[in-house]
Amino acid sequence: MFKIVMNILDTAGVQSTNSFKDSGIKGTLILALVENIQETDDNIRLILSNIKNLDKIKYHICSDVKLINIIVGIQSCSSKHPCPYCETNNLENVDTFTEDRTLGSIRHSASAYKSAGSNKKVAQHYTNCINQPLLTGDDHERILDICAPPELHLLQGIVKHVYDNMYKNWPHVSLWLDKINVKPTNYHHGSFVGNDCLRMLKNVDILQQMAESHDKHIIQKYVHILRCFYDVVKSCFGMTLDPQYDTYINQFKYAYKDMDITITPKVHILLMHVPDFITKHNRSLGWYSEQTLESVHHDFKRNCWEKQGYKRSIGHPDYSQNLTKAAIVYSSKNIS
Structure with a gap:
């Protein structure tokens, strides 16, 4: 299952030094839940477009690098400019900083790439920015300030x-x-x-x-x-x-x-x-670990979707309704 979850942090509370504890799922809300889809720009864009008012809260995106690259609009880690946070074309150089990626720089490069014909063979000339970022925000905002290192x-x-x-x-x-x-x-x-x-x-x-x-x-x-x-x-x-x-x-x-x-x-x-x-x-x-998402994936499937009897096969007349109910019940438990 592909999930988008929101983890509510008590920044004033005392936390465990163990960043890999499953207890991180407490305070986690499921915002989106889809089975059997590929992580592509079109799919992620469709899902995020149905999540409203994210710009009204302060948040960080916590995910793996593959998904971060999709969200910010650049090609994969095998591309010439693979980093979601900067425009480096030479990973071996770890002594010289290169230009930070910002929402504005990616928007500009992605627009230029599209105007040039969207030919992926020359995407490196546009710092491998091939899509508009799936994020709202001002042009000056750095990707590093939005997407936490995973x-x-x-x-x-x-x-x-x-x-x-x-x-x-x-x-x-x-x-x-x-x-x-x-x-x-x-x-x-x-x-x-x-x-x-x-x-x-x-x-x-x-x-x-x-x-x-x-x-x-x-x-x-x-x-x-x-x-x-x-x-x-x-x-x-x-x-x-x-x-x-x-x-x-x-x-x-x-x-x-x-x-x-x-x-x-x-x-x-x-x-x-x-x-x-x-x-x-x-x-x-x-504080920003994507480990919570990994824990939620297994906990939701085992203790809610299956154990509480909501599970139905895709195509079953009760599938959509049960999936929605399961997500609501699971999220309600985590914030009660």
Whole structure:
């Protein structure tokens, strides 16, 4: 199911330091709910057009990078300008800032792209802006001020990328996963769920011991980068912000640059945009985590849609009515 939810935060309350707790679903309202659709510009535009008065409240969009790119109107992370937050065409350069993407810059580039014939072969000449943003707001508003860096997907993407490169150097690193009871998922090219990513980061000492016992000293650099990344995660991926978070991000950056592995869009976002976002809001990423949506997906399906007897197959005469009722009952429970 594709869902758009609103999570109401008590910014004055005391929060847990565990940013991956399912208790985040408390205070969550389901705004839109659709089964069996693809995440395309047309579909997302249609859904958002039916959600009224979002411009009347202060909000941040929390989603994965793929959906953020769709919402802001740019092409995917495989494009020449893949970042939703800036116009960089060189992810490897993590020392020089490039122009921020704003609603106005994307609107202008998307209009120019359309006037030129909407040929995707030349989209890179328009910083890969191919659609008008699906967001209201003034032209000067930065995308970084609207769409929060996706804490969970940064965690998953960076751990997965480091692990894949480590596996190329030592395929038996899979024994480490067996040792700590971690299994790649059967989707998203064998990625790891958030809790397993944390388990991997917490058990780097076991990785080091296993690599040394197999005389695989090349793994030491991966041990080091995972430790550096864990420091970053502990400092600014939870609900409590460590004042030294910027130091840990810089240490991770220098260690990563010594690795001779590619800088992915998610690594770029961590190094170039997370410090800016945190500095402005003075809060760690856990406050804006898209983990709540992941939790709602399973909780709604298991404890409401199925358990309470609302589930009907698509096409059933009661399907639409039951889906609406289930969403209302679920949301009402979360704010009661």
